[in-house]
Amino acid sequence: MTGVLYAADMTPPTPTMMTTAISDMETAYTDAKGRQNPNFSDEGGGEIGTLTLEPGLHKWGSSVTASSDVTISGGANDVWIFQMSGDLTVAADKSVILSGGAQAKNIFWQVAGGGGVLLETGSHFEGVILSMKDITFDTGASMNGRALTQTQVALDKATVTEPAQ
Numbered sequence: 001m002t003g004v005l006y007a008a009d010m011t012p013p014t015p016t017m018m019t020t021a022i023s024d025m026e027t028a029y030t031d032a033k034g035r036q037n038p039n040f041s042d043e044g045g046g047e048i049g050t051l052t053l054e055p056g057l058h059k060w061g062s063s064v065t066a067s068s069d070v071t072i073s074g075g076a077n078d079v080w081i082f083q084m085s086g087d088l089t090v091a092a093d094k095s096v097i098l099s100g101g102a103q104a105k106n107i108f109w110q111v112a113g114g115g116g117v118l119l120e121t122g123s124h125f126e127g128v129i130l131s132m133k134d135i136t137f138d139t140g141a142s143m144n145g146r147a148l149t150q151t152q153v154a155l156d157k158a159t160v161t162e163p164a165q
Contacts, residue, residue: 025148029130032081032110046086049094053080060084063113067091072126076101080108080127087113088129092138095124104128104145104163116151119143119158128163 006018039056046060049068055078063086072080080102088111090096098104107127111117116133119125119141129135131149137158144161147153 021148022150025130026150028108028128028148029110029132032108032130033083033112035081035083038083046084049091052099053082055080058082060086063087063089063115065089065091066094066096069095069097071097071099072102072107073099074102076103077106078102079106082107082109083112084110085112087111087115087133088117088131090119090123090125090141092120093122094120096126098126102126105165107145116149117147126163 006014006021008015008018035057038059040058042060043058044051046062046064047067048064048070049066052071052073055074058080060083062084064084088109104126109127109129111129111131114133116131117129117135119137121138122140125143126145128146129148133149134151134154135147135149136154137156139156140158142159145163147160
């Protein structure tokens with residue numbers, strides 16, 4: 001794990017810092033969720049594996065699954081916001097792949113589903129997850145980005161690397 005990790009039972013001032021971090025996460029979540037007029041709607045019927053996702057606002061009225069690799073393509077200054085009313089799952093040994101200079105720090109995944117986010121065994125993810133429910137990294141999952149939630153992030157021998165600024 002690189003970056004910052006907060007937990008309620010850590011020594012002060014960590015609990016206060018965690019409260020601030022949760023508040024900041026909620027602000028970012030609300031901003032991402034409140035974006036209107038998507039450029040793309042319900043791509044792949046919620047199955048984004050094999051798709052190449054361009055910059056812009058993408059919206060799904062369902063859960064989103066990547067059963068195959070998915071590519072995010074665009075320039076270094078482009079921004080992607082992915083809104084989903086359901087959960088997000090990346091299948092075992094599948095990846096979110098960046099191309100054309102796309103940067104993880106500019107990719108935001110707003111997940112509203114009650115099951116949260118699941119990165120299955122050996123999967124790789126890119127971007128910033130803003131989830132109201134749990135984010136689970138199964139064994140060997142990896143991420144270049146940030147995992148932000150109001151509840152918990154569960155890691156099982158997983159790797160999370162803070163994206164380059």
